[in-house]
Amino acid sequence: MKDALQCPSLFKAYENYFRIGAAVNGRMPADPAYDALICRHFSSITADNQMKPMFVMDHKATLAGGDPLHAAVRFDWVDSLLSYAREKGIAVRYHTLAWHNQTPRWFFAKDWSDAEDAEPASKETMLTRLENYILDVMNHVNTAFPGLVYTWDVVNEAIEPDQGAPGLYRTRSPWYMACGEDFLPAAFRAARKGQAPGQTLCYNDYNAFDPVKRDAIIDLLKKLQAENLVDTMGMQGHYVMNNMDISLCEAASRAYAALGLNLQVTELDIHCNSGSDEAQQKLAQLYGDYFAMLRKLKDEGVRIEAVTFWGVTDADSWLTGFRRETSYPLLFSREKKAKPAYDAVMNM
Numbered sequence: 001m002k003d004a005l006q007c008p009s010l011f012k013a014y015e016n017y018f019r020i021g022a023a024v025n026g027r028m029p030a031d032p033a034y035d036a037l038i039c040r041h042f043s044s045i046t047a048d049n050q051m052k053p054m055f056v057m058d059h060k061a062t063l064a065g066g067d068p069l070h071a072a073v074r075f076d077w078v079d080s081l082l083s084y085a086r087e088k089g090i091a092v093r094y095h096t097l098a099w100h101n102q103t104p105r106w107f108f109a110k111d112w113s114d115a116e117d118a119e120p121a122s123k124e125t126m127l128t129r130l131e132n133y134i135l136d137v138m139n140h141v142n143t144a145f146p147g148l149v150y151t152w153d154v155v156n157e158a159i160e161p162d163q164g165a166p167g168l169y170r171t172r173s174p175w176y177m178a179c180g181e182d183f184l185p186a187a188f189r190a191a192r193k194g195q196a197p198g199q200t201l202c203y204n205d206y207n208a209f210d211p212v213k214r215d216a217i218i219d220l221l222k223k224l225q226a227e228n229l230v231d232t233m234g235m236q237g238h239y240v241m242n243n244m245d246i247s248l249c250e251a252a253s254r255a256y257a258a259l260g261l262n263l264q265v266t267e268l269d270i271h272c273n274s275g276s277d278e279a280q281q282k283l284a285q286l287y288g289d290y291f292a293m294l295r296k297l298k299d300e301g302v303r304i305e306a307v308t309f310w311g312v313t314d315a316d317s318w319l320t321g322f323r324r325e326t327s328y329p330l331l332f333s334r335e336k337k338a339k340p341a342y343d344a345v346m347n348m
Ligand code: G3I
Pocket: 048, 049, 101, 102, 156, 206, 236, 267, 318
């Protein structure tokens, strides 16, 4: 395998198709090897964690502020990544504004209490807190870093067929428990107010290829579209090598595009639990077929804005922890070599 820095640029190869992005963590910008790899191969970055609410909402300052409707925010982590992106001329997709996970529990509590048994804040309070938070983040980012963010994950992972009715929403989400489905249009309405020209508003979810989940997402997207609140469907794309079905990905992509929306692949990885030549060849085949499908859709006029890998090298993947076995899911190896999957994606 060749050193990834000796290989032709991934994003340049895809310049006529869509942006190629990667999720990066807070340590990468200061690491010369990662910095070089990111700048060579990616034209877009996303924070794997540090733009999520838990890294932006500031409990102490919120308590000190004494405003029951307005959480205090801090932007040191957000700004450090945005500064890096601006310095390197790399575009940013902001992940994420409203999510059931990695949002502090005190944000949902009356009087900002952090107690486990705290009384929940009322629906009305939560809808106001939501709007204030979204506008604080968007106004800050768009003022301090104009033109850098091209898309916002406004709501992440709100549909969960396993949690059942009604409408297949994720009913155990603190957002759903506080506001029912109303938090979704409320989040997008706030984001419409805060967005700058040229930015798109995205609904982002995993298993978006699955027909049951796909149809539930489509119902949601139609409701949002009735108020012109959403621009882009973000299909996360966390796949598993042994059961990835590219025809389902294609069918779902077409179904979302048929609504008139833009499309993004936002968190691409394909779990593969072996680094053997045979397994990595099979992974390469899948990546090759998947990118061929995306290029075909783009050639047919589907507006694919970006394809973002969830990590830069196999060493950074969340999958090894999540699956409790070593994963080899990306295009670059732990040693920062270009894997057969890289060649397959480049073989256009
Ligand atoms: O911040 C704490 C730190 O204080 C503590 O010392 C450390 C000890 O484990 O944990 C740190 O939190 C970790 C956090 O990442 C920040 O690094 C959590 O344990 C860890 O579970 C968390 O995982 C992230 C996960 O989202 C949380 O849901 C992954 O890195 C991140 O890749 C993953 O990304 C999500 C997308 O946002 C949404 N779609 C699915 C995707 C994969 O799960």
